[in-house]
Amino acid sequence: MSSLFFVCLSGGVGTLAYGESVEDLKTQMKTMQDQMIQMQKNMQALQNRINQLETAPPAPQVVAAPEIPALTADEVTALKNLTTFGNVWSKYNMKLYGKVKVDFNYDTAEFKNYNDFIGCVAKESDYENDSTDFNPRDTRLGFKASHKWDEWSAMAHIETDFYGDNSGNNLIPRMRLGYINVGYEKTHTSMLVGQDWIPVSQLNPSTVDFGILTAAGNLWWRVPQITVRQELGDFQVLASVMKHRRTDTENEDRMPWLLTRIQYSDEILGKGGLVALGGGYRNADYGQDSSDNADRWLICGELKYVTGPFTLKGEIWTGEGIGRNFLRYDLDMAYDNDKAEYGEPASAYGGWADLTYAFNDKTTMAVGYGFDNPNNGDIGDYTNDRRFTRNEQYFINTWYSLSEPLKVGAEYIFIETERHRQIHSGNRFTVSMQYVF
Incomplete structure (x- = not known):
């Protein structure tokens, strides 16, 4: 410088x-x-x-990306198939649903059938004893899978509850529903194959009790069947073959129930209202070896009418040999007093009706009555806990929704069972909580 x-x-x-x-x-x-x-x-x-x-620290070394080999033709095809069809959750419309329901019962009589839900009062003379029951068995779990192609649709439906055969608190799941329903939209035709609710006498009373007037006027059950339905404007017509699964290969029990039903729905009956007439025939017996078959038949009518906050429902029926396929065990065959054995099919008639009032979106109240009246002469001298000459139930209940899925309810039921001159009665008081999802 x-x-x-x-x-x-x-x-x-x-x-x-x-x-x-x-x-x-x-x-x-x-x-x-x-x-x-x-x-x-x-x-x-x-x-x-x-x-x-x-x-400064040394600069990081840049690693060159490895060379990716090209996919083979088979791998490309497999990838396209996976993209096109997806996995099982994306291929179909899936729905999981259920409910948790717990009933707390106080009974003033012995209800032999069916303990957790009511059928009729016990036959024994010392039937009057008070007891309580904490019952979670009406808890349910269901699953639906469906898809459509062209003008066709198909759905698989499975539902369980915990009313399997068992004792104590080891509550066994059982299949309530298990069926496939295939529909053709162009003609409004469908076919159901599997276990579903019986295709006639389809309405059920609005009880809190799981039994829905069992052996007290309401014909119901869930039975394997093949049912074809045809929509014709405001009408629906069905034809069905229905039969419980075989429990003993020794029984000569072959022919199913042949059933038909015609339903009319119109706005004059209110939203969801209907009137229907159904019937069925079966030539069969539940006996063993070479027991004779018997002609069984049923005619039933249904009505549902909705106006404002009121909903009126009811059924009436009559027939002969109406037994286990309609949850009327031990009531289908007449008893021959002279031969001390079962003879011809027993005749009977019955029905039920209830009225529900919705105070608002949260609170409802229902009252109802049902009766089952077998022919006294056909019942004969042989009676048991499920075999009677008349059985009646009266009920009143209410539900209150705490939120959309959660509600609490209370119910009172009076039951009177007649076996010729013997008349036994009892009461059930119920408080219930239910969560539906």
Whole structure:
């Protein structure tokens, strides 16, 4: 830097020698000083940058991406199939649903059938004893899978509860529903194959009790069947073959129930209202070896009428040989007192009705009555806990929704069972909580 100053000074003297004034020389000196100051700043900035580079960590090594081999033709096809069809959850419309329901019962009589839900009062003379029951068995779990193609649709439906055969608190799941339903939209035709609710006498009373007036006027059960339904405007017509699964290969029990039903629905009956007439025939027996078959038949009518906050429902029926396929065990065959054995099919008639009032979106109340009246002569001298000459139930209940899925209810039921001159009665008081999802 001193050499540079000397050269510059020599140049300045030389310039002065050629006649430049002192003022000119001072101006040049000032310019040179400013340039030297700026040069020092630039040199310091450059040194600082060098120091930063020397103390900085080493730069990361960039690894080249590995070469990916091309997919084979089979792999490309498999990938396309996976993309097109997806997995089982995306291929079909899936729905999981259920409910948890717990009933707390106080009974003033012995209800032999069916303990957790009511059928009729026990036959034994000391039937009057009070007891309580904490019952969670009406808890349910169901699953539906469905899909459509062209003008066709299909659905598989499975539902369980915990009313399997068992004792104590080891509650065994059982299949309530298990069927496939195939529909053709163009003609509004469907076919159901599997276990579903019976296709006639389809309405059920609005009881809190799981039994829904069992053996007290309501024909119901869930039975394996093949049922074809046809929609014709406001009408629906069905034809069905229905029969419980075989439990003993020794039974000569072959012919299923042949059933038919015609239903009319119109806005004059209110939303969801209907009137229906159904019937069925079966020539069969539950006996063993070479027991004779018997002609069994059924005629039943249904009505549901909705107006404002009121819903009126009811059924009436009559027939002969109406037994276990309609949850009327031990009531289908007449008893021959002279031969002390079962004879011809027993005739009977019955029905039920209830009225529900919705106070608002949260609170409802229902009252109802049902009766089952077998022919006294057909029942004969042989009676048991499920075999009677008349059985009646009266009920009143209410439900209150705490939220959309959660509600609590209470119910009172009076039951009176007649076996010729013997009349036994009892009461059931129930408080229930239910969560539906």
